[in-house]
Amino acid sequence: MEKITSTQNAKVKKWQHLTTKKGHQKYHQYLVEGWHTVGDALTAHEPVQTLIATGEQLDAHQNDLPDTIEQIEITEEIAKKLTDTVTPQGIFAVVNITAATRVAPAGADGAWLLLDRIQDPGNIGTMVRTADAAGFTGIVFGKGTSSRFNPKVIRSMQGSQFHVQLTEGDLTEWLQTFQTANKPVYGTALNKDAKNFRDVTAGNDFGLIMGNEGQGMAPELMTQTTENLYIPIKGNAESLNVAIAAGVLMFQLNQ
Amino acid sequence: MEKITSTQNAKVKKWQHLTTKKGHQKYHQYLVEGWHTVGDALTAHEPVQTLIATGEQLDAHQNDLPDTIEQIEITEEIAKKLTDTVTPQGIFAVVNITAATRVAPAGADGAWLLLDRIQDPGNIGTMVRTADAAGFTGIVFGKGTSSRFNPKVIRSMQGSQFHVQLTEGDLTEWLQTFQTANKPVYGTALNKDAKNFRDVTAGNDFGLIMGNEGQGMAPELMTQTTENLYIPIKGNAESLNVAIAAGVLMFQLNQ
Missing domain, CATH: 3.30.1330.30 (Ribosomal protein L30/S12)
Incomplete structure (x- = not known):
């Protein structure tokens, strides 16, 4: 050796x-x-x-x-x-x-988590780990999201990157392909006009988009989704950590 | 000046x-x-x-x-x-x-999150922030949990420590006082014999215990709870991050 x-x-x-x-x-x-x-x-x-x-x-x-x-x-x-x-x-x-390791949206079955410009490697890794635990099929790293090969992302995925499919992709393309195939894509919004996440029951095939920590989802994506979901915030916290919000939503949608 | x-x-x-x-x-x-x-x-x-x-x-x-x-x-x-x-x-x-800032369990109304030897300051801070967002009344820092005055804990609480009540306490004492008052206390377990969290509807007054990142809840606490909950893990992830699990449970219990 x-x-x-x-x-x-x-x-x-x-x-x-x-x-x-x-x-x-x-x-x-x-x-x-x-x-x-x-x-x-x-x-x-x-x-x-x-x-x-x-x-x-x-x-x-x-x-x-x-x-x-x-x-x-x-x-x-x-x-x-x-x-x-x-x-x-x-x-x-x-x-x-x-x-x-590149998956085309047209062949994508099951539940997919789409990451729109998520910055923090720890958040990304935790979301991949949670998606694995929630039975998701894969995660799409959209443009502007930290790399899935970033050492900190790898560390916090804790091996889940080998249990689910990870791919890079154009989220607009994924969104449109899903919708053409009659699979819903849910966005997320900090906005009470959006749909309460508790009122949604998803099927087996769907997409869930989580947006940037500070800015949320890109507006041009938000207008193209099947529905945008919000998690009612009861206390005085301004928002949820994006990985926590993703966890709550993934376990609601993929029951 | x-x-x-x-x-x-x-x-x-x-x-x-x-x-x-x-x-x-x-x-x-x-x-x-x-x-x-x-x-x-x-x-x-x-x-x-x-x-x-x-x-x-x-x-x-x-x-x-x-x-x-x-x-x-x-x-x-x-x-x-x-x-x-x-x-x-x-x-x-x-x-x-x-x-x-010290609260006695006897006077505790509402939903309370009890932390049993949680180590990671980022996890603790995120749980406090999430408890705030989920409408919890307060968080009890049990023995062996990192201090609520730790700079990293403070940073990740993002101000939520001023919206909810934080206190240190003996979790056994809290548990017993809650149960004497006929308020349920839920434990958490990575064990399919425990109760599926989706089958629980909590009232307005209850406690939820989250345990140490590696070891989970202390066994002596687990035997004293009203019920122990588990989150079904579908994929191959070994476990959920404790702050994610807490988020999923808090939004389930405090609807």
């Missing part, structure tokens, strides 16, 4: 690059961290190219690491270079971004 | 201390940051002792800062010392911790 000890090694530099948007575009690969996510990627037969781990992590997981995948041992110091967490978990995987 | 320019000033050291648990115990005061929260504290007539702000922030909010409260001007450099955020907002308030 190859062992790398220098933080200046060209492979280390490449792996660091795989935590950035530019690196994802250049190499069509991304980096995942921690046994929870690495293990889930292997279980889900994701296209893992390389497994990277400290000696300690290699020992701990040797029985679960397939021989067919390249393994490289690194030092704790290199592990620190590959993450922005305070205590790196010492195990990483390089995963290929394949064309197969 | 007093103006402080040295980061070594004794008042600056005290304010820094007011972001720590020891400081809260010693001075019975805590520090809040940012106009959103400072403004909400003033609007709610919280016992604000001192307003601290950079020249720019003083100018921006002069009309909203009451003359009756001491104001101290600080430099940007001091503002940075008082926060762990990357871009400090430059306005702070020293707020007194009063005995009146």
Whole structure:
């Protein structure tokens, strides 16, 4: 097995690059961290190219690491270079971004969560995890939404990215294709003229759009939805956190 | 108006201390940051002792800062010392911790959220904000739950701490008092033998206990509840984030 000890090694530099948007575009690969996510990627037969781990992590997981995948041992110091967490978990995987991860709206069955310019990686990751738990089929990352390969997004998805379908897409196109197929698409609005979410029963196939943390959904999307939903706010809070609102709505719509 | 320019000033050291648990115990005061929260504290007539702000922030909010409260001007450099955020907002308030913020369970009406050893400050803050939006009366911080005066908790509450009642308490005592008064207390469990949350309709007065992120609710509390609820998980996610679960349950119970 190859062992790398220098933080200046060209492979280390490449792996660091795989935590950035530019690196994802250049190499069509991304980096995942921690046994929870690495293990889930292997279980889900994701296209893992390389497994990277400290000696300690290699020992701990040797029985679960397939021989067919390249393994490289690194030092704790290199592990620190590959993450922005305070205590790196010492195990990483390089995963290929394949064309197969792109889903066309026309073939999309089931419940889909559409993200319109969501910024906060923690919110995005939590929504993916919740969509998984609520039985959603997939999540569409619309333009302006933080990347699904962003390390913080990956961390907070906690492996759910391997249980549901994630894809990038043009939300207008998704919305129109759904509606042509007679599948409803629900928007969300902080507006009492919208429909109370408790009065909606969705079928098996539908879309739910969540909008930007500060600005909400884009107005041009809002006018095209089947219906826009609101969650009645009783107290004095100005709004709900977008991931909380998404959770309440997903468990209401997909019963 | 007093103006402080040295980061070594004794008042600056005290304010820094007011972001720590020891400081809260010693001075019975805590520090809040940012106009959103400072403004909400003033609007709610919280016992604000001192307003601290950079020249720019003083100018921006002069009309909203009451003359009756001491104001101290600080430099940007001091503002940075008082926060762990990357871009400090430059306005702070020293707020007194009063005995009146303690609520006895016997007098507790309405819907109450009880936090059993919740660790993550962001989760706690989000739950307080959501409880406010869901029309809850108050939140009890049980033993082992991060402090409601922790700067990160304060930040993610976004002012909701001034709209609902926050108190520390012994959850066993709260549970027993509620049940003596014939008010139900619902626990939460990741267990299909528990009751499906959709089958519960709560009255106006009840308690809802959320448990530790990793371990869930303490077993000794779980045996004393009126009923334990679970949220059916459809996909392959192992669990829901505790703040998401709390959001789904609070909007179900307090319709």
